[in-house]
Amino acid sequence: MMRVGLLGCGNIGHLIAAHAEGFVIAALYDQMPERARELAERSEGTAYDSFEAFAAADVDLVVEAASVGAVRTHGEAVLRAGKDFVVMSVGALADPAFLARLREAAIASGRRVYIPSGAVMGLDNLKIGRIGGIDRLMLRTTKSPASLRLELTERTLVFRGRADECVQAFPKNTNVSAAIALAAGREVEVELWADPAVDRNIHEIFAEGPFGDAYLRIRNVPSPDNPATSYLAALSILVLLRDLGEPIVVGT
Numbered sequence: 001m002m003r004v005g006l007l008g009c010g011n012i013g014h015l016i017a018a019h020a021e022g023f024v025i026a027a028l029y030d031q032m033p034e035r036a037r038e039l040a041e042r043s044e045g046t047a048y049d050s051f052e053a054f055a056a057a058d059v060d061l062v063v064e065a066a067s068v069g070a071v072r073t074h075g076e077a078v079l080r081a082g083k084d085f086v087v088m089s090v091g092a093l094a095d096p097a098f099l100a101r102l103r104e105a106a107i108a109s110g111r112r113v114y115i116p117s118g119a120v121m122g123l124d125n126l127k128i129g130r131i132g133g134i135d136r137l138m139l140r141t142t143k144s145p146a147s148l149r150l151e152l153t154e155r156t157l158v159f160r161g162r163a164d165e166c167v168q169a170f171p172k173n174t175n176v177s178a179a180i181a182l183a184a185g186r187e188v189e190v191e192l193w194a195d196p197a198v199d200r201n202i203h204e205i206f207a208e209g210p211f212g213d214a215y216l217r218i219r220n221v222p223s224p225d226n227p228a229t230s231y232l233a234a235l236s237i238l239v240l241l242r243d244l245g246e247p248i249v250v251g252t
């Protein structure tokens with residue numbers, strides 16, 4: 001059975017442990033050691049206080065459900081320790097220099113980095129862009145002003161530009177644009193709107209290319225601390241883990 005190491009024992013970590021089927025959580029690590037210990041009791045895995053000991057544990061793959069900082073600090077070490085790496089905090093990969101280093105580490109160790117679709121339903125087929133090309137790719141995100149820490153009474157465009165510029169201005173909006181850019185293999189135009197009339201995060205993706213055109217609209221329950229958002233992300237990881245062992249895999 002596949003042995004999984006869990007890097008990050010918060011909302012998503014708990015959901016993965018609660019739905020472990022076809023794999024075992026064999027090792028756990030969190031920067032707050034008591035969280036790893038508490039979850040270890042429920043999952044029968046071993047909690048480690050030191051990252052080095054965790055990385056050396058007998059697991060096939062490490063699932064990151066921690067933070068952008070955790071991916072940046074520990075990502076290369078996970079791969080060098082000979083483990084595949086599932087990255088949930090995909091915003092970390094918006095930095096091209098870091099992405100290149102992670103890629104080098106994966107190649108050098110013969111391991112792979114997996115990025116689940118997470119909150120972006122339909123992410124997988126944007127990968128056609130890397131072969132057939134996508135001429136126009138745009139992400140329009142609409143959130144409540146409160147979730148952007150703004151006070152506005154009317155629908156307002158608060159950012160328009162490239163995804164990497166948006167990362168600077170609104171770092172919490174990076175997971176979705178980074179995932180889309182990585183999937184399609186090209187830059188994404190980003191528009192961020194604040195709208196007092198919405199109670200969900202709306203992501204609209206417009207893609208146009210030789211294949212035709214596509215419009216995706218996803219209305220997610222707001223994150224970051226909302227259990228329902230974590231549930232969608234956790235399900236996406238569970239599907240990925242299941243597919244790794246399946247003889248027939250659906251989706252691109």
Ligand SMILES: NC(=O)c1ccc[n+]([C@@H]2O[C@H](COP(=O)([O-])OP(=O)(O)OC[C@H]3O[C@@H](n4cnc5c(N)ncnc54)[C@H](O)[C@@H]3O)[C@@H](O)[C@H]2O)c1
Nearest residue numbers: 008009010011012030031065066067070088089118119233
């Ligand atoms: N890709 C997506 O669509 C998507 C969707 C939801 C969440 N996420 C991301 O997944 C991550 C986890 O989400 P969550 O809801 O479980 O968060 P959470 O805050 O509930 O749990 C994160 C846990 O990781 C630990 N942690 C943070 N940084 C760490 C580090 N450097 N080393 C070790 N442990 C560390 C924290 O102590 C905490 O226990 C977040 O970064 C979130 O942005 C991505």
